[in-house]
Amino acid sequence: MIQGIGASNGISIARVRRYEKPEITVVEDHNIDIENQIDRFEKSMERSIDDLEGIRKRMLESANQETADIFEAHIEILKDQELVSGVRNKIRDEAVNADYAFQSILDTYITMFENMDNDYFRERAADMKDLGQRVVMHLQGIEMEPLSNIQEEVVLVAKDLTPSDTAQLDRKMIKGFVTDVGGRTSHSAIMARSLEIPAVVGTKNAFALLQDGDMVILDGTEGVVLVNPGEHVVEEYQEKILALGEEKHYFKTFRDKKSMTMDGRHVELGANIGGVEDVDSALANGAECIGLFRTEFLYMESKVHPSEEVQYEAYRRVLEKMGDKPVVVRTLDIGGDKELDYLKMEHELNPFLGNRALRLCLNTPELFRTQLRALLKASRWGNLHIMLPMVATIDELREVKGLLEEIEKELLEEDASLGIGYKLGIMVEIPATAILADVFAKEVDFFSIGTNDLIQYTFAADRMNEKVAYLYQPYNPSLLRLIKMVADAAHKEGKWVGMCGEMAGEVQALPLLMGLGLDEFSMSAPSILRIRALLSKVRMEDAAQLAEAALGMENQEQVGTMIKQYMDKLEDSNG
Structure with missing residues (x-):
C-alpha cells in the first residue's frame, strides 16, 4: 500500500x-545565423503562449473558471519583456544559439527565485522550469504525445x-x-x-x-x-x-430542495463562480445564491483594464440570471499570486503580505472607481452583495464606504432612475479582522470567512510549501475560536456570516461549522448536493455540542477524532 x-x-x-x-539537453553553439535564431526563439515563444491559451480556454469550457488564472499567470511569465529582451540581446551580443541563450537567461531567474526566502517566489521558480521546458521543446522540435491522446x-x-x-x-x-x-x-x-x-x-x-x-x-x-x-x-x-x-x-434528488437540517434550520448553500459561464452550472446544482463571484477573472482575461461598460455587462448578466437570489461579488482581488500585465506592480519580497486585493484597489483609485461604478449601475438587475477582500482595519472599510456614497451620488446625478441598491460585506481572512469582528459587525451587512488565507495567516505558514504543510490545520481549535468569534459578533448585530474557502465544501466540516454559528456556505457547484444531503441528517443541537467540545480541545488531532466519530455515528443512524 x-x-x-x-x-x-x-x-x-x-x-x-x-x-x-523527457530530459532535454541544451548545447552552446556559436556557428549560427543570428537573425534566424531570434526568429526561432520568437516563434517558439508564440507557440508556447498559444499552447497555454488553448489550455486556458479549454479549462473555462470544461471545468471551472477559477482554475484558468493558473494558465493566465504562466502566459504572463512568457510575455515578460525583461525575459524576452534579455534572450534577444544574448543571442545578438554573444552570437549564440536560441536554445542556449533562452536557457541561460531563464536559469539566472530560476536560481535567483530558488534562493529567495519567500515561498511564493520559490514556487514561481518551479513554474519557470516547466515553462522553460515547453519553450525549449518547441525550439528543438521535440514532440511529446499529449496526455489527451x-x-x-x-x-x-x-x-x-x-x-x-x-x-x-x-x-x-x-x-x-x-x-x-x-x-x-x-x-x-x-x-x-x-x-x-x-x-x-x-x-x-x-x-x-x-x-x-x-x-x-x-x-x-x-x-x-x-x-x-x-x-x-x-x-x-x-x-x-x-x-x-x-x-x-x-444526491441529485436534493437539487430542488431547500437546504434544511433535520430539525428545520435553513442553511444557505451557494456556488463560487469566476464569470457568467459558471452560473448555469451553479443553478443546475441547486445553488441558492452565488456566494463568491471572483471578479479578478474579468481583468485577467483582458489585455487592457476592462472598461466600466464591459464590467457592467458581466455583472448585469450574472445578477439577471440569478433573479432575486443573492449574488456576492468580491471586488478585485489581485496581487500575491495573481498579476495583471497592464497594471504595473512594484516588486515585493512578500507579495502575499503586500499591496494586494483591497490595498491595491485603494492605492489605485481610478481602477477601483471603475469597478464600483459598474457594480452600482448593475445593482438594479438583481440582489447585489458587494464584498471587500483582505480588509485589515476599520479605516479601510470606512474609506470604501465613503467612496461608495460618493459614487452613488455621482451616478444618480447622471441618471436619477438608476434604482441603486446593495448590501456591503467583508471577507474575514486576517486574524486582526476576526479579533475586531464586533467593531466591523456594526458597519457591514455580512461577513464571509475566507479559510484559505485565514489559515495561512493564523499559522504563518505558506499552504503551498510542503515543508510546513503540517501547519495547514483547518480544525485547529485556535482557528475554530476565531470563526466562533466572528459568528458571535455578526449575530449580536443581526448580521449573517458565511464561508467561501476550501473548508466550506468539505462534508466532515459542515456540522462543526454550523455549530460554530455559520449561516451560509459557498463552494464549487458540484459539491452543493452532497452537502445538502448531509445537512438533512444533521440536528442543530448535535452540531452545537460538537462545536462546544471542539472549542475546548487542544489540537487538530483531537477535533478530527471527534468529528470522525460523529460522522460514523451519523452514517450508522441514517443507514
Missing part, C-alpha cells in the same frame, strides 16, 4: 500509466503534474492520478476536484514503486493506493464504486 494525501474524492481501479517528461482507461502516475498536464486529462480515460509531490491545495489537486477525477498526491515515492501495467486501486478519499490487489479486495472496492454511484444519484 502506498500512502499519500487524498486530494480529490472517488475510487478508481485501473492499470498504471507512468508519465515522465491516451485511449485506454488508466491511472496516471507521475513525479508531479503541472496545471497544463492536468488540464489535458480526459475523464473518460484517465480514471485518476497519483503524484509524488503536492498537497490538497496544490493547483493540480484543485483542478482534479473541478474535473471530478480521483487523485492521491504527496506520496513521495509512488513513481519509483509503480511500473506500467501494475493494477492499482486508487482511493482519493482516504489517500491510499493499493498495488496489485487480490481478487477479493478488488471485489470489495468495486462494491464501493457502485455505492458511490448510487450515492451520486441520491
Whole structure:
C-alpha cells in the first residue's frame, strides 16, 4: 500500500500509466545565423503562449473558471519583456544559439527565485522550469504525445503534474492520478476536484514503486493506493464504486430542495463562480445564491483594464440570471499570486503580505472607481452583495464606504432612475479582522470567512510549501475560536456570516461549522448536493455540542477524532 494525501474524492481501479517528461539537453553553439535564431526563439515563444491559451480556454469550457488564472499567470511569465529582451540581446551580443541563450537567461531567474526566502517566489521558480521546458521543446522540435491522446482507461502516475498536464486529462480515460509531490491545495489537486477525477498526491515515492501495467486501486478519499490487489479486495472496492454511484444519484434528488437540517434550520448553500459561464452550472446544482463571484477573472482575461461598460455587462448578466437570489461579488482581488500585465506592480519580497486585493484597489483609485461604478449601475438587475477582500482595519472599510456614497451620488446625478441598491460585506481572512469582528459587525451587512488565507495567516505558514504543510490545520481549535468569534459578533448585530474557502465544501466540516454559528456556505457547484444531503441528517443541537467540545480541545488531532466519530455515528443512524 502506498500512502499519500487524498486530494480529490472517488475510487478508481485501473492499470498504471507512468508519465515522465523527457530530459532535454541544451548545447552552446556559436556557428549560427543570428537573425534566424531570434526568429526561432520568437516563434517558439508564440507557440508556447498559444499552447497555454488553448489550455486556458479549454479549462473555462470544461471545468471551472477559477482554475484558468493558473494558465493566465504562466502566459504572463512568457510575455515578460525583461525575459524576452534579455534572450534577444544574448543571442545578438554573444552570437549564440536560441536554445542556449533562452536557457541561460531563464536559469539566472530560476536560481535567483530558488534562493529567495519567500515561498511564493520559490514556487514561481518551479513554474519557470516547466515553462522553460515547453519553450525549449518547441525550439528543438521535440514532440511529446499529449496526455489527451491516451485511449485506454488508466491511472496516471507521475513525479508531479503541472496545471497544463492536468488540464489535458480526459475523464473518460484517465480514471485518476497519483503524484509524488503536492498537497490538497496544490493547483493540480484543485483542478482534479473541478474535473471530478480521483487523485492521491504527496506520496513521495509512488513513481519509483509503480511500473506500467501494475493494477492499482486508487482511493482519493482516504489517500491510499493499493498495488496489485487480490481478487477479493478488488471485489470489495468495486462494491464501493457502485455505492458511490448510487450515492451520486441520491444526491441529485436534493437539487430542488431547500437546504434544511433535520430539525428545520435553513442553511444557505451557494456556488463560487469566476464569470457568467459558471452560473448555469451553479443553478443546475441547486445553488441558492452565488456566494463568491471572483471578479479578478474579468481583468485577467483582458489585455487592457476592462472598461466600466464591459464590467457592467458581466455583472448585469450574472445578477439577471440569478433573479432575486443573492449574488456576492468580491471586488478585485489581485496581487500575491495573481498579476495583471497592464497594471504595473512594484516588486515585493512578500507579495502575499503586500499591496494586494483591497490595498491595491485603494492605492489605485481610478481602477477601483471603475469597478464600483459598474457594480452600482448593475445593482438594479438583481440582489447585489458587494464584498471587500483582505480588509485589515476599520479605516479601510470606512474609506470604501465613503467612496461608495460618493459614487452613488455621482451616478444618480447622471441618471436619477438608476434604482441603486446593495448590501456591503467583508471577507474575514486576517486574524486582526476576526479579533475586531464586533467593531466591523456594526458597519457591514455580512461577513464571509475566507479559510484559505485565514489559515495561512493564523499559522504563518505558506499552504503551498510542503515543508510546513503540517501547519495547514483547518480544525485547529485556535482557528475554530476565531470563526466562533466572528459568528458571535455578526449575530449580536443581526448580521449573517458565511464561508467561501476550501473548508466550506468539505462534508466532515459542515456540522462543526454550523455549530460554530455559520449561516451560509459557498463552494464549487458540484459539491452543493452532497452537502445538502448531509445537512438533512444533521440536528442543530448535535452540531452545537460538537462545536462546544471542539472549542475546548487542544489540537487538530483531537477535533478530527471527534468529528470522525460523529460522522460514523451519523452514517450508522441514517443507514
